[in-house]
Amino acid sequence: MLELIDICFERNHKKILDHIHLTLDEKKFYVITGPNGSGKSTLAKIIMGLEQPDSGQILFQGKDITHLSVSERAQLGISYAFQQPVTFKGITVFDLLKIAVGLEMTEEDALELLKKVGITSREYLHRELNRSLSGGERKRIEIASVLSRHPMVAIFDEPEAGIDLWSFQSLTEIFKELASTSSGMTIVISHQERIMKLADQMILLENGTIKKIGDRKEMLSEILEEMEDAYE
Amino acid sequence: MNDVDKKLLNQIMEEDVTKEEVYNIRKNGACIARKENPYIRITNKENGRGIDVTVKENTLFGTVHIPVLLTESGLVDVVENDFHIGANSNVIIVSGCGVHNQHGKDSIHDGIHRFYLGENAKVKYVEKHYGEGRGTGKKILNPITEIYMEKGSSMNIETVQIDGVDLAKRLTKAQLQEDTTLTITEKIKTSGKQQADTDFVVELLGEHASCHVTSRSVATENSYQEFRSNIIGETVSYAHVECDAILKDQGSVKAIPEIYAKHVDANLIHEAAIGKIAGEQLMKLMSLGLSEKEAEEKIIEGFLK
Ligand SMILES: Nc1ncnc2c1ncn2[C@@H]1O[C@H](COP(=O)(O)OP(=O)(O)O)[C@@H](O)[C@H]1O
Numbered sequence: 003m004l005e006l007i008d009i010c011f012e013r014n015h016k017k018i019l020d021h022i023h024l025t026l027d028e029k030k031f032y033v034i035t036g037p038n039g040s041g042k043s044t045l046a047k048i049i050m051g052l053e054q055p056d057s058g059q060i061l062f063q064g065k066d067i068t069h070l071s072v073s074e075r076a077q078l079g080i081s082y083a084f085q086q087p088v089t090f091k092g093i094t095v096f097d098l099l100k101i102a103v104g105l106e107m108t109e110e111d112a113l114e115l116l117k118k119v120g121i122t123s124r125e126y127l128h129r130e131l132n133r134s135l136s137g138g139e140r141k142r143i144e145i146a147s148v149l150s151r152h153p154m155v156a157i158f159d160e161p162e163a164g165i166d167l168w169s170f171q172s173l174t175e176i177f178k179e180l181a182s183t184s185s186g187m188t189i190v191i192s193h194q195e196r197i198m199k200l201a202d203q204m205i206l207l208e209n210g211t212i213k214k215i216g217d218r219k220e221m222l223s224e225i226l227e228e229m230e231d232a233y234e
Numbered sequence: 235m236n237d238v239d240k241k242l243l244n245q246i247m248e249e250d251v252t253k254e255e256v257y258n259i260r261k262n263g264a265c266i267a268r269k270e271n272p273y274i275r276i277t278n279k280e281n282g283r284g285i286d287v288t289v290k291e292n293t294l295f296g297t298v299h300i301p302v303l304l305t306e307s308g309l310v311d312v313v314e315n316d317f318h319i320g321a322n323s324n325v326i327i328v329s330g331c332g333v334h335n336q337h338g339k340d341s342i343h344d345g346i347h348r349f350y351l352g353e354n355a356k357v358k359y360v361e362k363h364y365g366e367g368r369g370t371g372k373k374i375l376n377p378i379t380e381i382y383m384e385k386g387s388s389m390n391i392e393t394v395q396i397d398g399v400d401l402a403k404r405l406t407k408a409q410l411q412e413d414t415t416l417t418i419t420e421k422i423k424t425s426g427k428q429q430a431d432t433d434f435v436v437e438l439l440g441e442h443a444s445c446h447v448t449s450r451s452v453a454t455e456n457s458y459q460e461f462r463s464n465i466i467g468e469t470v471s472y473a474h475v476e477c478d479a480i481l482k483d484q485g486s487v488k489a490i491p492e493i494y495a496k497h498v499d500a501n502l503i504h505e506a507a508i509g510k511i512a513g514e515q516l517m518k519l520m521s522l523g524l525s526e527k528e529a530e531e532k533i534i535e536g537f538l539k
C-alpha cells in the first residue's frame with residue numbers, strides 16, 4: 003500500500019500540489035488524468051523521490067519513505083518512466099537496460115524486453131541514448147527500463163506521447179498484461195481513453211488537488227465528457 | 235625488455251606488440267626493437283632523432299605500432315617521426331607513450347609526428363598515453379601532429395589520455411586538399427593538479443574538404459584543461475567541432491573556439507558545452523537503483539567510452 007498524506011508542494015508562490023491525500027493498493031491499476039499543469043508529473047516525482055514535498059508524508063508498505071533517496075526508493079521497488087526520457091552521451095540502450103535489471107543480462111534478454119515495446123531490431127541495442135533516436139523510440143526504451151525492474155510501484159508518465167497509432171495497440175497490450183499479472187500496483191498518467199479503460203480506479207487532478215477519485219465505471223464517461231467540453 | 239617495460243607496453247597497447255607485423259619500440263631515446271615487412275619500411279632519421287615510416291602505394295590492411303617507453307627519471311626525449319603513406323593505401327598506426335617515473339626528476343616526451351597522405355590514402359591513427367610511478371617527478375608530454383592530406387585521402391585520429399600525465403600540451407595541425415576528410419576524436423580525463431591543453435589548427439584548402447572534431451573530457455579534483463580549435467575554410471568545405479566537458483570537484487575547463495570562413499560556402503560549426511553532470515541523468519540512473527556515486531561513474535564511463 004502506498005499512502006500520500008497531506009502532500010504540499012509550492013514553487014514560485016504557486017501551489018503545485020495542494021494538500022494531496024491518496025491511498026493506493028497493491029494489484030490495482032490506476033490512471034491519473036487532468037489538464038496540463040495540474041501537477042500529475044510532480045505527484046509522480048514526489049513518489050519516486052525526484053522532488054521533495056514541502057510538507058506531508060509518504061508511507062510505503064507502512065514504512066515512512068518521505069526522506070528516503072531516489073536510489074533507496076528504487077531498491078524498495080518504486081519505479082518511474084519519465085515523461086521526457088533523459089538522454090545520455092555514450093550510454094547505449096543495452097547499457098541502460100543492464101543498469102535497470104541490475105543483474106547479468108544477455109543481448110537476447112534485452113531484445114526480448116525491447117520486443118515488448120515494439121522494438122525488434124538488434125541494431126538498437128548498441129545505439130546511444132541520445133537525440134539520434136526519435137522521441138517515440140526513447141519513450142519506448144524508457145518504458146522498457148521500468149518494465150525490466152518488475153516494480154512493486156510502476157509509474158508511467160504519459161507513455162502514449164510520441165507513440166504512433168500502430169504501436170499504440172501493442173502499448174495497451176503491455177498495460178493489459180501488467181494489469182493482470184503484476185503483483186504490484188501500476189499508475190499510468192494518461193489522456194488516452196484506451197488506457198483509461200484498463201483502470202480499476204481513476205484519479206482526476208486539477209490545479210494541484212484531487213478533484214475526483216473513484217472506480218473507472220463511475221468516472222470514465224464523465225471524464226471523457228469533460229475532456230470533450232474542454233476541447234470545444 | 236624488463237618487466238617494467240613489458241608492463242608499460244601492455245598498459246599502452248592492448249595487444250602484444252611484438253607479435254604484430256610491423257613495429258618500432260623506442261625506450262629512453264633509442265630503438266630497442268623493430269620489425270618491417272615488404273610494404274612498410276622503417277628507417278632511422280639521419281639526425282638520430284626518429285624514424286621515417288614509408289608505406290608503399292596500394293598497401294591494404296597494414297598496421298604499424300610505434301610505442302615509446304620512458305623509464306629514466308629526468309629524461310627529455312625528443313622524437314620526430316614522419317609517415318609517408320602511398321596513394322590508395324589503407325593503414326592503421328598505433329602510437330603511444332608510457333612513462334614510468336619513480337624518482338624526483340621530470341620525464342619529458344616531446345614528439346612530432348608528421349603524416350603525408352597520398353591521394354586516396356586512408357589512415358587510422360590511434361594515440362595512447364599512460365603514466366605511472368610514485369616519484370614526485372612530473373610526467374610531461376608535448377605531442378605535435380602535422381597532417382598533410384592529398385586529394386581524396388581520409389584520416390581518422392583517436393587520442394586517449396586517462397589520468398597519469400601531469401602536463402600535456404598537444405598541438406595538431408592539418409592541411410586538407412580536395413575531397414578529404416579528417417576525423418578527430420579525443421578523450422581526456424585529468425585529476426589531481428594535472429593540466430591538459432589541446433590545440434587544433436585545421437586549414438580546409440581544397441573543395442569539399444571536411445573536418446569533424448569531437449572532444450570529450452572530464453576534469454576532476456584541481457585539474458585544468460584548455461581546448462582550442464581554429465578551423466579555416468578557404469573554399470566550399472565543412473567542419474563540425476564539438477567540445478563537451480564534464481566538471482567535477484574543483485576541475486576547470488576553458489574552451490576557445492575559432493572558426494574562420496573565407497568562402498560563402500564554407501560551413502563551419504563549433505559547439506561547446508561545459509558543466510557538471512546533468513542532474514536528470516543522475517536522477518534517471520538512481521531511479522534504476524544505482525547510488526549517486528555509481529550513477530556518476532556510469533555516466534563518466536559512458537561519456538569517455
Ligand atoms: N520544480 C518546479 N519549479 C517550478 N515550477 C514547477 C516545478 N515543477 C513543476 N512546476 C510547475 O508546476 C505545474 C505542474 O507541473 P506538472 O506536474 O509537470 O504538471 P502535469 O504533469 O500535470 O502537466 C506546472 O505549472 C509546472 O510548470
Ligand SMILES: [Mg+2]
Nearest residue numbers: 042043044085
Ligand atoms: Mg506531466
